[in-house]
Amino acid sequence: RFLQAHPPxxxxxxxxxxLIRALQARGISIYLISGGFRELTLPIAQHLGIPKQNVxxxxxxxxWDDESGxxxxxxxFDMAEPTAHNQGKPQAIARIRQRFPYTAVVMIGxxxxxxxxxxxxxxxxxxxxxxxVVERPAVSAAxxxxxxxxxxxxxxxxxxxxxxxxxxxxxxxxxxxxxxNCREDDPADLFEDxxxxxxxxxxxxxxxxTEVINEQHENPRYLPGVPLGDNVVAVPKLEDTVxxxxxxxxxxxxxxxxxxxxxxxxxxxxxxxxxxxxxxxRVRADGPQLISQMVxxxxxxxxxxxxxxxxxxxxxxxxxxxxxxxxxxxxxxKLFKKLLERSYFTINLLPDAAGAEMCGTLKNIVAVAxxxxxxxxxxxxxxxxxxxxGLAEMRNLSQALYSTVRDETFFDSCGVxxxxxxxxxxxxxxxxxxxTKAWRAGQPKTFDALERDLLNGQKLQGVLxxxxxxxxxxxxGWEQEYPLFTTVNRIINGRLEPPFxxxxxxxADPKYADTxxxxxxxxxxxxxxxxxxxxxxxxAPLASTL
Numbered sequence: 055r056f057l058q059a060h061p062p063x064x065x066x067x068x069x070x071x072x073l074i075r076a077l078q079a080r081g082i083s084i085y086l087i088s089g090g091f092r093e094l095t096l097p098i099a100q101h102l103g104i105p106k107q108n109v110x111x112x113x114x115x116x117x118w119d120d121e122s123g124x125x126x127x128x129x130x131f132d133m134a135e136p137t138a139h140n141q142g143k144p145q146a147i148a149r150i151r152q153r154f155p156y157t158a159v160v161m162i163g164x165x166x167x168x169x170x171x172x173x174x175x176x177x178x179x180x181x182x183x184x185x186x187v188v189e190r191p192a193v194s195a196a197x198x199x200x201x202x203x204x205x206x207x208x209x210x211x212x213x214x215x216x217x218x219x220x221x222x223x224x225x226x227x228x229x230x231x232x233x234x235n236c237r238e239d240d241p242a243d244l245f246e247d248x249x250x251x252x253x254x255x256x257x258x259x260x261x262x263x264t265e266v267i268n269e270q271h272e273n274p275r276y277l278p279g280v281p282l283g284d285n286v287v288a289v290p291k292l293e294d295t296v297x298x299x300x301x302x303x304x305x306x307x308x309x310x311x312x313x314x315x316x317x318x319x320x321x322x323x324x325x326x327x328x329x330x331x332x333x334x335x336r337v338r339a340d341g342p343q344l345i346s347q348m349v350x351x352x353x354x355x356x357x358x359x360x361x362x363x364x365x366x367x368x369x370x371x372x373x374x375x376x377x378x379x380x381x382x383x384x385x386x387x388k389l390f391k392k393l394l395e396r397s398y399f400t401i402n403l404l405p406d407a408a409g410a411e412m413c414g415t416l417k418n419i420v421a422v423a424x425x426x427x428x429x430x431x432x433x434x435x436x437x438x439x440x441x442x443x444g445l446a447e448m449r450n451l452s453q454a455l456y457s458t459v460r461d462e463t464f465f466d467s468c469g470v471x472x473x474x475x476x477x478x479x480x481x482x483x484x485x486x487x488x489x490t491k492a493w494r495a496g497q498p499k500t501f502d503a504l505e506r507d508l509l510n511g512q513k514l515q516g517v518l519x520x521x522x523x524x525x526x527x528x529x530x531g532w533e534q535e536y537p538l539f540t541t542v543n544r545i546i547n548g549r550l551e552p553p554f555x556x557x558x559x560x561x562a563d564p565k566y567a568d569t570x571x572x573x574x575x576x577x578x579x580x581x582x583x584x585x586x587x588x589x590x591x592x593x594a595p596l597a598s599t600l
Contacts, residue, residue: 069204079242233283280370308334363475380410420444429490482516537562
């Protein structure tokens with residue numbers, strides 16, 4: 055009758071349920087230690103999701119009537135329960151320590167017996183006194199920390215401050231998910247509600263873009279119609295964005311990341327962690343440098359990568375998508391997954407950061423090739439052949455440059471899935487298709503012009519990445535080993551005409567490189583946007599060219 059008249063939720067102090075839920079979501083074990091009766095404590099434990107084995111309370115022993123099957127007389131207490139004895143709460147703490155000998159134990163309570171649990175040898179490591187119901191002077195005087203509401207404890211929980219570096223379409227799509235997870239779906243209360251996003255300041259319809267974003271809570275310049283959340287704060291200064299941030303997300307065009315990293319040296323927290331959503335690499339005299347490597351080198355912090363089939367507009371519409379987090383530190387990867395994963399955006403954890411990032415970088419070259427195929431209006435057989443060769447070259451080059459790259463990586467979302475999405479729906483494929491159509495029509499255009507006309511301020515990565523990768527292939531004498539990559543690069547730099555995409559093995563022959571370099575003065579790698587290829591007639595059907 056008592057339980058019916060006083061259900062568990064009516065016997066809880068304000069804030070205790072929220073505190074326990076947040077601690078449980080962080081993986082912290084909760085125990086109830088009470089000098090009261092177990093029969094009255096267990097319903098509360100069940101309501102709070104605390105296992106029965108985590109409850110220490112007095113168990114009553116009854117004499118039962120044989121006829122009615124009802125308890126008729128209290129005959130004593132179960133002496134196996136530590137709370138049935140003097141100093142029972144310290145004994146309960148001792149049992150917890152037997153289970154978790156290397157784990158800190160914190161006792162929260164309002165009574166003298168609760169205080170005793172920390173004053174004996176082997177007791178709790180910290181006692182937090184609670185005065186929200188009754189304040190006992192002896193308890194408040196001896197407590198290492200004394201609070202009057204559980205909200206004080208909730209506010210004291212460590213939270214991560216999140217900052218996004220970038221504000222393009224993909225950055226904004228990711229910000230929408232992050233904003234949702236930081237405010238609406240954060241049961242562990244791990245993240246601060248507000249998330250800062252660095253926006254390269256520019257005018258939008260006569261106003262500053264940051265002002266528009268902060269008023270409308272969307273980025274009408276790069277991802278119109280997709281609400282970011284009113285807890286997203288657009289910031290025009292890079293240093294202000296990262297100040298005090300615990301988690302940094304890099305999502306700017308890859309050619310700008312080097313300058314960003316140099317600007318941030320000495321301005322990020324020493325214990326911050328980072329994740330790169332940027333696809334691309336930097337080529338140096340001593341070899342390639344991935345974005346995650348760049349962040350680790352210049353900022354001295356761990357950097358994971360998020361890669362996958364991630365068309366920003368589709369994710370903004372909450373269409374089913376997926377990605378992988380390539381990591382070096384598993385615990386950091388788990389935290390990033392909590393920050394980014396949604397019901398419509400699933401994430402796998404992959405212990406191959408270099409492989410995942412190479413996939414995200416190299417697939418843009420294959421997308422350019424796929425766009426050329428579409429520009430000639432060829433069918434799925436041709437496109438499939440290009441994509442298969444592209445995937446093989448992606449894997450071979452990744453493993454040639456990084457011996458730890460795994461074969462399985464190329465069958466995950468960052469590999470074949472991202473390749474399919476990019477070759478059918480990405481901007482690199484789209485611009486390459488329009489570039490090819492312009493050539494066929496006798497009105498060739500540069501990639502620079504098409505980027506400006508078609509991408510609404512976004513950057514085309516495939517052409518730049520092709521030039522960077524080709525520097526590596528030339529320096530190591532690998533051009534013929536990667537015929538598709540080589541042929542694509544020679545086409546976009548005017549060394550070969552676009553129809554060579556269907557003869558990519560022939561296009562990688564050194565004779566074309568020698569002739570073209572002689573005619574172009576050896577400046578082919580810097581000419582991608584300067585000199586469109588000479589226009590020609592529409593190419594013949596594939597069957598007559600192979």
